[in-house]
Structures are given as C-alpha cells and as structure tokens.
Amino acid sequence: MSEVSSKQIAVTAAAGSAALLAAALTFQMLGYAPCELCILQRWPHLVAAIVGVLIWWLGWKRWLAALGLIAALCATGFAIYHAGVELKLWLGPQHCSGGVAGLATLSTQDLLTALEAAPVVRCDEVSWSLFGISMAGWNAICSALLSALWLVSVRGRSRVKGIA
Incomplete structure (x- = not known):
C-alpha cells in the first residue's frame, strides 16, 4: 500500500x-469541426486544468479543490446534455440543432438569411464515435471519473490510502 x-x-x-x-x-486538427456544445464543454476543463496548476504551485487548498470539482x-x-441531444433524448439549442425558429412565419428572404447564418456543424449529429459512444458520451464518462477524483481531493484528508 x-x-x-x-x-x-x-x-x-x-x-x-x-x-481531454x-x-x-487533436480531433479538431484532424478535421472534426466542433459544434457549439463541443466548445462549451471545453471551458470547464480549462478551468479545472488551471486550478490544478494553482494547486501544484500554491499547494492544496480545499477551496481550490472545490473549484476544480465544480x-x-x-x-x-x-x-x-450534449450526448442526450445527439441521442435525441431532448432538444438541443435550436440554432445548432437544425431548427429555424418561426419557420412558418419567415419570408423567403428571411429564411435564406437564417440558413446562411446557421452554424455549419450541428449539435445533434454524431461526427465520431467509438464502441457506439460519441465524443460527447466519452467526455461525459471521463468527466464523471475526473469529478470523482476531485471529490476525493476535496474530502481533504491529509493522506488518502491507495493501492501501489
């Protein structure tokens, strides 16, 4: 031990x-353009990475570990949420899930303008998967595991016993 x-x-x-x-x-450099929800998922990971650097540099502080957990x-x-949108369990943001608000009431010109302004990458389509799990699904799994690690850290015991 x-x-x-x-x-x-x-x-x-x-x-x-x-x-992550x-x-x-890396996926983006390989040509897998991110959708709006993909970009949104990156920000909390950036915060967690920065918090980790602060903990490494300043030492462990419960409030920093709590920020990493959050x-x-x-x-x-x-x-x-993104994986659920991809699986059609619930609706995603209308502007990145293929919908155009008020479609029936738009003029032809307004419809063309809305379509030209719509993002190219849809949030409700899976662009890559492994074992039937999308990138958003893998991110959910990995993020949940990282949340568990942060929780163990927040619990704040001076030493946590582990297996060598």
Whole structure:
C-alpha cells in the first residue's frame, strides 16, 4: 500500500482535464469541426486544468479543490446534455440543432438569411464515435471519473490510502 496526497489527486484530475482538452484539439486538427456544445464543454476543463496548476504551485487548498470539482461537474453536465441531444433524448439549442425558429412565419428572404447564418456543424449529429459512444458520451464518462477524483481531493484528508 502506498499513500497518495489530496494534492496529487487534484493535480491528476487536472491533468485529465488537460488531456481531454488536448484530445479535443487533436480531433479538431484532424478535421472534426466542433459544434457549439463541443466548445462549451471545453471551458470547464480549462478551468479545472488551471486550478490544478494553482494547486501544484500554491499547494492544496480545499477551496481550490472545490473549484476544480465544480468545474469537473459542469463539464460532466454539459457533456451529458450534449450526448442526450445527439441521442435525441431532448432538444438541443435550436440554432445548432437544425431548427429555424418561426419557420412558418419567415419570408423567403428571411429564411435564406437564417440558413446562411446557421452554424455549419450541428449539435445533434454524431461526427465520431467509438464502441457506439460519441465524443460527447466519452467526455461525459471521463468527466464523471475526473469529478470523482476531485471529490476525493476535496474530502481533504491529509493522506488518502491507495493501492501501489
């Protein structure tokens, strides 16, 4: 048995968020353009990564670990929401899910203007999946695991026992 500190757990969780950001940017460089909800999911991971750097630099503080936990939970929530939109469990934002508000009342010119302004990448379509799970689904799974790590860190025991 070895012991792992709350600081090490927080920094590991933050590194996980940084890795998810790097993966998202790699997919983007490979030609998988992100939708609006994909971009939204990146912000909490950025916050969690920054919090991890602060914890690494300043030392473990419960309030910083709590901020990391909140960021990871937000990332989890955004990813679950996006995965649900992709699975058609609920509606996504109308402007990135293929809908045009008030379609029946628009003139032809207004409809063309709305279509030209609509984002190219739809939030309700899966652009890549592995084992039937979309990127948003994988982000939800990974973010939930990172949230669990942040929670263990927030619990704040000076040492957390782990298996070597």
